Amino acid sequence: MNNIRINILFLAILFITAYNIFPQITEQSNGGKAVKIEEIDTAMKGVKAQDGLKWTDCAGLTIEGRGFTDTEIFYDRFPLRARETVDNNVWNLSRHSAGMAVRFITTARSISARWKLRNNSLAMPHMPATGVSGLDLYIKSGTQWRWMGSGRPLKFPLCEAELAKIPVSGENEFILYLPLYNGVEQVEIGVPADADIRPASARGRPVVFYGTSILQGGCASRPGMAFPAMLGRRLDLPVINLGFSGNGRMQPEVISLIAEIDASAFVL
Template sequence: MQRRRFLLGLVFWEAGCMGQQGLEWRILRGDNIEGKGWSETVAPFDRLPTHAQATVPPSVWSLSHHSAGMCFRFVTASPQIGVRWSVGGELAMPHMPASGVSGVDLYGRDSKGTLRFMSVGQPRQQVGNQIIVTGARGAPREFCVYFPLYNSTTRVEIGTAPGQPALPPPPRKHKPIVFYGTSITQGGCASRPGMAFTAIAARTLERAHINLGFSGSGKMELALADLLGELDASVFVLDCLRNMSEDLVRERMEPFVRRLREKRPTTPILCAGDAFLDNPAEPMRSKLTREAVAKLTRSGIPNLHYLPMRGAWDNDGEGTVDGVHPTDLGMSRQAAVFVKALRKLV
């Protein structure tokens, strides 16, 4: 079969020969990846724009090459769906499996219209990982492929039966939720990409989301406030306390919020407290954040909110891998807390 390039909706594909499974594979080349806030990036699945390299800390820039939060939504009636993908770094971490660090996650809408988990792609090498999933025959329905949380994604291909292309889904009706934070926000230590609390919350609320969690590096530099301000969001979620000392909270919380409010005068800003285990007292970082929100509100900063996170993982000790990073159970519990707060804001 002769190779050809063509346009389906807003998605550029390069179609090649059918594989052994009888699927026609198309390389995803377009800029309509959901969860990507900027089109001008160094690589197709980077999270920050090219111009950010000059202003953000090196650790943030390095982590911005991870594809956390990105996904590809499409509609097809193909009886089988394939995903082939390649990544650029180590497949796993000591406390987080390869399926979450470097895997992909396929969801499909059921008969009630809810996105449901279908299959996870478990990576076995950096290049050329593949999953084939049997879907429902008949009428087209929507699918969503989540990309790796803690690795750079270098190539993604979607496979469908001949004559059953992957078409653009109905457009979102609402602006995305933008999450800015730490390793927990990025997705550590979910077992698969769809189990990051950000993804769970966005699916529950039927919203797109942009994940700007940076492991160990969510420290509220003003350069990040400027970048967030470039995004047209339905709400900004600031969840950085696990990476900040008490002194950093005192120094940076108020200037960060003020800068973001200058860029986005009316968009809701939700400042999350510190999720913690077995601590009856309010952590000082949470107290400082709560007081900063109250002070900023009194000074005239509108639409600013504080979310206490006490008990977000419950107190049975089963919500984390290491006392810091949530398991899937912890992610689900944390997502429920955010959903309850976000429903009032979006």
């Protein structure tokens, strides 16, 4: 028992000492000024899109995760008429673009994006801005999808970033996931002026997922890490994410809307 008490006392003293000394060391090494992580690690800096790019509106490419066409904003998850039937929480969450993705084929060796966000809350205390309001790019390699880069939302409402340099030449297929806990009014993909870009082929009827926050994407660090997106890549199938954070309560009016979707399967 005495040994246990001594060990606890030793750890307490060690913690208090470190807590008091380390900030002093940091301040002295930086002249007493706070230093942003981007100044220490340049990899943390967002990369701006290059000048002279050719921009393509994603609405003209292959969009997956969109179950309805009669929406107020193109990237809403429920139709405008749902405003009169579902409760306010579900309606507001349906304005988030969770699960929506853009598939395209391009010869570009670099891919950029710019997107217009609808809400100025770029992040949450428990979820980073890259997941809440960012973009996430994957490339198809054989039968697998591999992560290429993400778009960090650095300001509101207009964001712009180079997503990735592409290490392989020729035509490649990509999928770009949209924000999980924010809405978007417009998304564009930028490629060099001499690169071709076109929609990818449709993949058939989607798998529809219905649930709450974990399904919507909380608290994934990137949109492509929400589990419906992961399953979509694994199965090479389109998915529709109808996760409503804290509000997946099987309300009849919500289920009636979901039943309108021509799906290959429903996961409730």
